[in-house]
Amino acid sequence: MKIYNVSDTKRFFETLMTCEGNIEVVSNEGMHITLSEDRNSENLKVMAETFFSGMIKELELSFNNPKDAVKICEFLATMELAA
Numbered sequence: 001m002k003i004y005n006v007s008d009t010k011r012f013f014e015t016l017m018t019c020e021g022n023i024e025v026v027s028n029e030g031m032h033i034t035l036s037e038d039r040n041s042e043n044l045k046v047m048a049e050t051f052f053s054g055m056i057k058e059l060e061l062s063f064n065n066p067k068d069a070v071k072i073c074e075f076l077a078t079m080e081l082a083a
Helices: 009-016 042-051 066-082
Strands: 002-006 023-026 032-035 056-063
Touching (some): 002 066, 009 066, 056 066
Antiparallel strands (some): 023 032
């Protein structure tokens, strides 16, 4: 799933932390970086604070639990409605 123009990165990563399955970030080169099952992990927090402090212009995620993908789609839909 490719995601574009997320302005509320704090809320986006808070939503990611509520996901139940594995989540992978897919780099432009096709490398998959697995975010820890532990949603309170430093890996996810550091990534959120370091790389996406302002806006996410583009990000590709892979979910092994389809419910997690739906959760992120719902977040994105509410974000667009608020804009």
